[in-house]
Amino acid sequence: MGAYMAEDEFEESAEVISVAERLDAEALIVDVDGFEGPLDVLLTLGRTQKVDLTKISILELAQQYLAFVERAKSLRIELAADYLVMAAWLAFLKSRLLLPPDPEEEGPSGEELAAHLAFQLERLQAMRDVAARLMARDRLGRDFFARGIPESVERVKKVTYTATLLDLMQAYSRLRTRDEFRPYVMDRDAVFTLEHALERLRGLIGFAGKWTDISSYIPEGWDKDPARIRSATASTFAASLELVKEGRVELRQSETFAPIELRRKEEP
């Protein structure tokens, strides 16, 4: 990882840092509000090392950060708690990295901690880079555009009607049942008019090639209750006489009260 330097190297560089760093730290402090937290400060400090982030010296960085915090304190600048927490942790990390590992001590080694910090910095930098790439993309409303006159979609309510077979049969039976119990109702419903009968017979005589009982021409629904039967029989009979007169049918009755039969008159 190259996250820290050998001890002797460090001793040497620490001297260098303290000189160059003071200036940098002061520059940082001027706009400490402009930083997005301690990691941001660390990233900025890391840049002064002028190396690839993967090769950054975490020990050096810790030194730089601590110098930055010291400087801020001396300038009586109040740093947010996050910055101080990071300073304390980096001081701890520094001691871990510098002192030979204590076998008694629990927890991750200084190298592990340094490696993770390096990873965090690298990751944050990567996120910043891709954020910049993202923002530099062609963007809707800036580089490419949507339809300027969108048409709204009109909502239309459509009603479909439905019925079941049961509905159908119940409706029909309701109607037919009502007819069955119509006999007592003295209304025009019980009168089958001559016109109706004529209309009906005219429609049917075409099929009457053989002698047929005229009572079979009584329409359905008129063959149940007596009043209706009477009316329908009378009008059908009258209508058949009318058709005989027109020369379109023949009528016969074998004996009194025998069925009256009707037949289409053959064309001459």
Next chain:
Amino acid sequence: MSEDSQQTGEETGEGTGQEESLFEAPPIGEQERMVEAILFASAEPVSVKELNSRMPHGSDAAEALVHLKKRYEGRGVNLVKVGDAWAMRTAPDLSFLMQKETVETRKLSRAAIETLAIIAYHQPITRAEIEEIRGVSVSRGTVDQLLEMEWIRFGRRKMTPGRPVTFVVTQDFLDHFGLESARDLPGLKELRSAGLLDNRPPPSAMPALGEGDEDAEEESAEGQSELFED
């Protein structure tokens, strides 16, 4: 193509142009793309003058428009002239797509189901015959509704005075009710044995005051409202 635009370039460019010589007008194909993009994105129709002012120097929007109009002929979107400006619009025959249908299913009205039942059992049947069976007049609305649903259609005319039209049920009707043919409808006897006919009034009740009469009243009220619906 670029020769054309060179020619026409003079007239359009004259008003604006000091940089004329510096930039060559883009090929007409490019100009067409530009007009397309501008018209697409603009919130309002755009005039030729404005197109020219937004396009690179020496462009001829009018010519590009001719090409673009041709390109969109017969497409789902057309280039149309609005006053002296141009815009893209959905093809008129596709306006139905700009509607979102929500379908609501309702039960058929009693008048409609009764009329339908009568037609199914008695087809072919005239309106007069339906009325005869229902005992009330059948409103146009009811028949129209059934016709529109394509559950009934016109059958042959009756050979009776006036040659009245008849109604029959359709294949859609049979499909909907799961019937092979209308003859498969159960007869009265079967209906009765299935218990569907036992809504008869008790024998002792006065029929005139019984439910049959109520029915008739209710129906005629229904019939009326149907008439006023359409």
Next chain:
Amino acid sequence: MSEDSQQTGEETGEGTGQEESLFEAPPIGEQERMVEAILFASAEPVSVKELNSRMPHGSDAAEALVHLKKRYEGRGVNLVKVGDAWAMRTAPDLSFLMQKETVETRKLSRAAIETLAIIAYHQPITRAEIEEIRGVSVSRGTVDQLLEMEWIRFGRRKMTPGRPVTFVVTQDFLDHFGLESARDLPGLKELRSAGLLDNRPPPSAMPALGEGDEDAEEESAEGQSELFED
């Protein structure tokens, strides 16, 4: 095409019976016109599902889209895929023609931009994880702004203690940045192969930045893979 439909008359298809033709899908050329019209009419991307629901029964919007995409290749307006939806957008190379002044682009803070990028590349991601990456607590205002712009939304809760909510990017986000899917984010592959999208839990002695750092530990790589896996 339009001449043909004139001939075949009222219904959409030529062919067999009247009832049947109602349910016959229109020719693919007609379907393409329909998709074109619908997408032109909408400023928002429209999903294939919605297209199908608005087109006549039996239509195949996905197929029509393939044809339409081809037709608009290299035009001034292009057909683009946005997540599982489609939209018509002007070609980016013509942006110089467009009137940008009418478009208000809200200034995003640096924190907001960073947070957005972190959500896009790590989604679904909890607030604690964002804080771990940025090393600073995420202000409510930042998240609210991104939510309000509808560039991010809440994802599923994490199956970790406290079941924290997660954030994911939206279709609007993809639309705005011209991305077909989150997999097309720039540099995503490189980041992943560099291990920078791994969820590496901090060693226990690391300082906690921001609030709920505790549950950062449990985050497995499983969370990420959901959206980016092909």
